[in-house]
Amino acid sequence: MRREPRVKTLRIDDCDCAGREDQTVLDVARENNIRIPTLCQINGLTNVGSCRMCLVEVKGVPKLLTACTTMVWEGMKVVTNSERLHEYRKMILELFFAERNHICAICVANRSCELQALALELGVDHIRYPYLYQALEIDSTHDKFVLDHNRCILCTRCIRACSEIEGANTLGMMRRGVNDKVITDLNQPWGESRTCTSCGKCVNVCPVGAIYEKGLSRTESRREHTFLPYLTIMRGER
Ligand code: SF4
Ligand code: SF4
Ligand code: FES
Secondary structure: OOOOOOEEEEEEOOEEEEEEOOOEHHHHHHHOOOOOOOOOOOOOOOOOOOOOOOEEEEOOOOOOEEOOOOEOOOOOEEEOOOHHHHHHHHHHHHHHHHHOOOOHHHOOOOOOOHHHHHHHHHOOOOOOOOOOOOOOOEEOOOOOEEEEHHHOOOOOHHHHHHHHHOOOOOEEEEOOHHHOEEEEOOOEOHHHOOOOOOOOHHHHHOOOOOEEEOOOOOOOOOOOOOOOHHHHHHOOOO
8 A cells, every 4th residue: 555655844944844755855945935946857857966956955964965856854954045055056057058069149049048047047147167169960860850969968858758758768868978968769860760759849848959949949939848747647646
């Protein structure tokens, strides 16, 4: 028989909150209207904790924890907003901008980009790190979509949507570190993929302008997220 999840009481900033033991700090914060910046996380897909934007301080824990993958515990005391966290989040954003070629003025996602929006929110007005200026390929072989590796922040949202929701498993990740790359099938051109159903779910979840529909700017194309609660329903989560 399925056991009902226990309720935990915790403090997030100045708020005394309650959450179920199967909820993350991010879930409970959102339920209590406490904003924690996120990038790789999107409701409806598995949380992977890869971008580190949602780092929080937890009393008694020496390292910073990712709110999207840390489950709540009894008596937990969480700080979501401090000078230290602000500096870390800014640094993470700057590293994203330095790693690949994010030139907002010529990007299809200009003004509908989550990376750009976070940079504005957190006051990133210059980059303190040397730009890598990687010259990466653009795969435009698919009939409908384009994958521009220059703008990819390696959040894996597209990979998770393709695998967890569409079940096609077309997308994957190759290599490590700065050489990471989203690939289709066994690193064939996307247009030659035999598994892609052209559903467009990857396009809809990409937070930046790395995957987009041909002939449309991201600002023009409507981002459809109605398929995202599917996984939550299938798992019987609340
Ligand atoms: S269009 Fe659909 S099937 Fe094809 S790569 Fe994107 S999510 Fe996967
Ligand atoms: S293509 Fe978009 S969704 Fe996929 S990993 Fe890159 S930034 Fe994330
Ligand atoms: S949103 Fe939590 S690590 Fe990316």
